Structures are given as structure tokens and as C-alpha cells.
Amino acid sequence: MEKFVIALNLVIDYIDSSDKVSEKDLADYLQSTxxxxxxxxQVLAVLDMNSFAPFAGYRYFSRREKNIFTDEAMNYLQKLHITGVMDMVSLETVIESLIDTDNYRIGVEQVKNHVLFNLMEKKSLFAEGAGDYEEYDH
Structure with a gap:
């Protein structure tokens, strides 16, 4: 699990520092490291870049969100969606969790931390298996 977290961290930073990101770029980068x-x-399965529908558009930020997120953080969030690293549901989950924090301004590093947590949570759900989880016991 530790190497998985390291790999996710590297991917998150790679996406931030690269203009164009594809699954092959990420695989080559991880292999070179x-x-x-x-x-x-395992990392690419969590990102699930090939299963997304064609790009459906940009996410628009509300006035409140624009006051909370730095421009760089909003651009990074858009990039995560455009590249297919996160689907819209995961992206909204990250945005909502960030808004729920009491920070005045949210920057890229805070976004990266929440993205990492979200992807690790997704990985643990894959490992558990969808059928093994019962929310309500009788």
C-alpha cells in the first residue's frame, strides 16, 4: 500500500507539472521512476482513464467557490477532469470536502491532498469488493 500511495503522489504532482497527460505518459513516468x-x-486502474465518456465540458465554479479556491487550484481541478484522472462525481466529492474545511483560500497543495485521499479511498473500495459491503445489518 505504501508504494501505491507514493505512486499516486507522483501522478498527482506529474499532472500538475505537465501540460498534456495521457495514460501512456503516466505509465512511462512511473516506470522510469x-x-x-x-x-x-493498480494505479491506472484507480484512475480509470479509459472508461470515461468523451470530454463533456468544463466545470463552472460558483462565485463562492471562486472566492475560496485560488485560480491555480481551480485550474488543477479542471485538469483532473479533462485528463480523465477523476470523473465528475469524484471531482465534486473533492470540491465539497475542500469547501467543508475552514480554510480561507484553498491552493493546489490542499487540492492534491484531498485528491490523494479520494483516490486511496477508491482503491480501498476496489480491494474490498462492491458485493462484500453491507451498509445496514439486520
Whole structure:
């Protein structure tokens, strides 16, 4: 799990520093930093970049959100959606969790932390299996 978190951190930073990101770019980057094929596949499975529908448009930020997020943070959030790293539901989850914090201005580093947490949570749900989880016990 530790290597998975390191790989996700690297991917999150790579997306921030790169203009164009594809699944192949991410795989090549992770391989060049020493990750094995199975570890790369685990990370790419969580990102699930190939299963997204064609790009549906940009997310518009409300006036309140524009006052809370820095321009860089909003651009990074858009990039996560455009590249297919996060679907709209995951993106909204991250945005809502960030807004619920008591920070006056939210920057890219805070967004990265929440994205990492969201992707790790997604990974743990994959590991548990959808059928094994019962929310209500009788």
C-alpha cells in the first residue's frame, strides 16, 4: 500500500507539472521512476482513464467557490477532469470536502491532498469488493 500511495503522489504532482497527460505518459513516468508493471496497473486502474465518456465540458465554479479556491487550484481541478484522472462525481466529492474545511483560500497543495485521499479511498473500495459491503445489518 505504501508504494501505491507514493505512486499516486507522483501522478498527482506529474499532472500538475505537465501540460498534456495521457495514460501512456503516466505509465512511462512511473516506470522510469522504478515502479513495476503490476504497481503501475493498480494505479491506472484507480484512475480509470479509459472508461470515461468523451470530454463533456468544463466545470463552472460558483462565485463562492471562486472566492475560496485560488485560480491555480481551480485550474488543477479542471485538469483532473479533462485528463480523465477523476470523473465528475469524484471531482465534486473533492470540491465539497475542500469547501467543508475552514480554510480561507484553498491552493493546489490542499487540492492534491484531498485528491490523494479520494483516490486511496477508491482503491480501498476496489480491494474490498462492491458485493462484500453491507451498509445496514439486520
Amino acid at each position: 522504478g515502479f513495476e508493471d503490476n504497481e503501475i496497473r
